[in-house]
Amino acid sequence: MSREYQTVILAGLLHDIGKFIQRGEFKGSLKVAGKHPAVSASFIKAKSGAFDKVTDISLLVELVQRHHETTRFPPEPRVQQADSSIRPLAYLVSAADNYSSAEQGEESGEYRDYKTGPLASIFSRLKLTNPTPDVNHYRLRPLNPANSFPESFRQLAPEQTNNYLKDFGRDFDKIISKVNLSDFDCLYTHLLSLLQRYTWCVPSNTQEMAPDISLFDHLRTTSAIAACLYLYHQRENTLNERDVADNRPDKFRLVVGDLSGIQNYIFDIANIGVGGVAKRLRARSFYLNALSEAVSHNLIHEFDLPVVNIVMSSGGKFYVLLPNLPGSFERIEAFQQELDRWSVSQFGGELAVNLAQLAFNGQAFNNFGQVLGEISERLSKRKSAPLKGYLVKSGVWMTDNFKMHAYNGEEGLCQSCNKQIATYIDEHGDKLCENCRRDLLLGTMLPGASYIAYTMTDVPAKYRVSTFHLHGDYSLAVLADAPEADFPGYLICKLNETNIEEIPDHPALPKFMANYIPLAGEEHCTGCPGCKDEKKPAFGEPVYFDCMANRSRGRKMLGYLKADVDHLGSLFVYGLRDNQDDRNSISRIATMSRMLDLFFSGRVDQLLNIRFKFCYTVFSGGDDLLIVGPWNEIVDLAVTVQDDFKKFTGQNKNITISAGIGLLKPGVPVSRSVMSADAALEESKERIIKRETEGRDQLTFLGRTMKWSKVAPLLETANQLSSWLDSEKLTVGFLRKLLNLSKMHRCYYEHEEVRGLKYLPLLTYEIARNLAPPGTRDTDAQAVRLWAENIKNLDHDHTVYLDFLVKYALLTKE
Structure with a gap:
């Protein structure tokens, strides 16, 4: 990356940092009064030591200070006031800002104090067929899933806001003192992590009716768009005011990647006793997620983009925003063909990475949901013909590519998957292929993992046992401790924790990952x-x-x-x-x-x-x-x-x-x-x-479908039946008869068959025969009798779901 390019990317990430900073009160050189672009510039100047090794500080200050074109702002922060030599870049950051927030939402109609305005829940205004609820908001708290539940309030407390900003300032200073400031990727990802930790709960625009866009997401998408615009105009030799401002050409290309066949691959373990299914099952799921991540990394590396250009990624699916450069379509199609070839050779075609792409212009950011809808249709079409890039050429089937070439290993087929040739015998004598051996080793290491590290080069010997190949040049290391400075990773992810200060020498990000599994020990394993x-x-x-x-x-x-x-x-x-x-x-x-x-x-x-x-x-x-x-x-x-x-x-x-x-x-x-x-x-x-x-x-x-609103009350009743079984107020025999009677009731209730009404007299007979008579002094027996009488009501929930209640209660008994 050139120094100018790095400056543009960082300007996109920090252009609105003033919106956060100006919420607090600071002493010293940091100016917080005035419009937010000026506060952003003041922050850059005050912290220039963090940026001067990898960016042009004067250019960075100008780009964050002059990124607005609207006349709602005074002349000073407008793009038009930038020096002519850098004005195209100022227009570029301004365009990225506008595209990121292409739809700002309905204004509230009244001024709101930006210092105390909270972030509204993004889910509050989602609407398909039901009315939307009252808008809830987020407290200012460092990112943590437990802190991420919205609450019913309207204003933040100024004192809490100020303390929150002081914590941000303290952690920012730690970055400056510890992180390798000469490595742009290292500085950039640590800043990105810090912004995620603190600005996930800060609104990008407090004056909207429901300010539900996180400042963090606005900053990261602005940086991603700015990177695409810079590469596009640089390649097209159109880095001028007129062409940058023109939103009609298709300057962008969105790529969606989807890993298909995940479920079949994860669960198709032929022999669950070989190699420890618990180890291998979690390992396969984890490995495939890492594989999907590596494919998205490959794309941003191919186009020289920062990590924020992976705009969404989860569950084996990702979206990458690219510049629409000449030959981009062909490069992505060639990558698809390579992925298809690799899928057949590595997994016999069980797994397939399907890519779809769509070129679009700046105007399309006004309705990005439509862009997602169009590319989703293209992805569906691609998935309908998986591996086509390898199996078909010029419309002709490549029959040789359908053949799997395997050698006759001495050990025969893998005892775990029954598909690949066994190349390894474990300590229990189980014969495993390379993939199943990898799963076994990975599954052993995952429970103790605190970090995962992506690398494209050979790792030092001490890390090789915990490093697993993914695709092409990409590998993944699973680590219990933070890697030392000699580890050649291009990205280190700390699991389930947003504070990454102990990884100062590498590009690093936090990653939330559901990784919990019960482990053998006194608490979980007692000799069953x-x-x-x-x-x-x-x-x-x-x-x-x-x-x-x-x-x-x-x-x-x-x-x-x-x-x-x-x-x-x-x-x-x-x-x-x-x-x-x-x-x-x-x-x-x-x-x-x-x-x-x-x-x-x-x-x-x-x-x-x-x-x-x-x-x-x-x-x-x-x-x-x-x-x-x-x-x-x-x-x-x-x-x-x-x-x-x-x-x-x-x-x-x-x-x-x-x-x-x-x-x-x-x-x-x-x-x-x-x-x-x-x-x-x-x-x-x-x-x-x-x-x-x-x-x-x-x-x-248990064969019954229930609305969630009914589940908890039904479970309470089922547990009550179980309790009555324990105290012998009910018998298993009586419950089994109720199970048969419930079939009659369902004939009437669901299918309107009159013969199902036999339920009532037969139930009355069973109650009289098996339960205590009315008026008994035993309170528990009275409760049982009352419950049984209630299920004579044909529309009562306990009657409708009687079979579920009985099956659950019987399950609780040995």
Whole structure:
């Protein structure tokens, strides 16, 4: 990168830092009075020692000070007042700022104090078919999933704001004192991390009716757009005022990448006893996510872009913003062909990285949701013909490329996957291929990982055992401690923590990742039958699945919880529109995407660490999750995730999640178990319950689909039945008869078959025969009798879901 290019990128990142700084009171040389561009410039001048080794300070000051063209600002901060020699660059940063916030939203109509105005929840105004709720706001707190729930208040306390800014200033000074300021990428990523930590909860524009764009997301997308504009105009030799201001040419290219075949690859483990399924399952999920990240890194490195140009990335899918340079289309298509070839040679075509691309102009930033909709259609078309770049040439099938060339190894097929040739025998005598051996090693290291490091060169010998190849020149190291200065990583990610000051010599970012799994030890492994064979897990290693099952209440079963956000595509494309206003700016969409991933990657991991310690994360990130654990704990987790998600999204009924729970024995192959959870989730999505108008926003478990609003009360009743079983106020025999009677009731209730009305007289008979008579002095017996009499009401929830209540209560018994 040239010094001028680095200055432009940094100007995009810091152009509105004054909006944050001017909220506080500072003594000394830092000016906080006046318009925010002047405050941004004052900040750059006061902290010039942090930037002067990698940027042109005078140019940086001018670009952040003069990035507005509107006459609403006095002459001094306007682009037109910049020196003619740098004016094109000032217009460039101004254009990036405008594109990032292409739709500023409806003004409130009244002046609001920018010092005390809080950030509104991005989820508050999402709308599909339901009314939107009251707008909730965020407190000023460093980024942490637990701190990211909006609250009902309207103004921040000035004293708290000032203290918050002092903390920011203190941490910024730590960066200056520790970080390698001669390395632009190192400085840039540490600044980006600091801004994320502190400005995620600061509004970009306090004067909107609902200021819901995070300043952090506005800054990072402005920097990304500025980088694209600079490279475009430099290559086209059009770095002048007129051409920079022209928003008609297609200066941008968006690339979406999607890793297909993830689920089949993760769960297609032929022999669950070989190599430790718990290790390999989490390792495969983690590896594929890292692989997707590496592919996105490859794109930004190919086009010489900063990390912010990966505008969204989670769950095996990413969006990269590129300059629309000559030959860009061909370069990306060539990359697709290379990915297709690699997929066949490395994974036999089980996995495929599908890329789609779309060129667009500056005007399209006014409705970035439409851009996402168009590129999504192109991605769907690409996915309908996977691996075409390798299997087809000039419209002709390349038949030789369909052949898998394997050698006859002495060990035969891998005992784990039954697909690749075995090249390794582990300490238990299991024969494994290279991929399954990698999964085994990676799965052993992941529980103790605090950092992941991406590298493109050979690593020192001490790091090789923890380094795994991804794609091409890209590899990943899994580290328990921060890497030393000699580690050749181009990006270090600290897991689940935003303070990265202990990584001063490398480009570094925080990364929230749901990485929790129960480990063998006194708390998680107490000598259950699954741990008594000769292959029991060592202390600190992932516990076996049958160990988790043995933690279950009653029957020793595993629960597989699968959940995702309903109507996600529609929410991104249409959720920010209404009849008066389109609010689909790239900043707002980036805020929504980042916050969703924060919940599934960060908050879910916290829940498992704090409350659900015997559950195992297969994956959780983006907008979905799959978690395995003792069946009763999985049910409680599902309810907790739903409750937290409602609070996280401000009780907005337009954004909901659906979930399914599969209940299986621990010895059932993982692929079949996940299919059960998949089927339950699909039922939650599609099944329309009587008297409802649509599916979704539901849980399916034990063969019944329920709206979330009914789940907690039904579980309470089911647990009460279990308690009555324990105290012998109910018998298993009586409950089994109720189970049969519930089938009759459903014939009437759901299918309107009159013969189902036999339910009532038969229920009356069973109550009289099995329960205490009315008027008994035993209060528990009275409660049982009252409950049983209530289920004579054909529309009562306990009657409608009687089979669920009974099955749950019986599950709690051995």
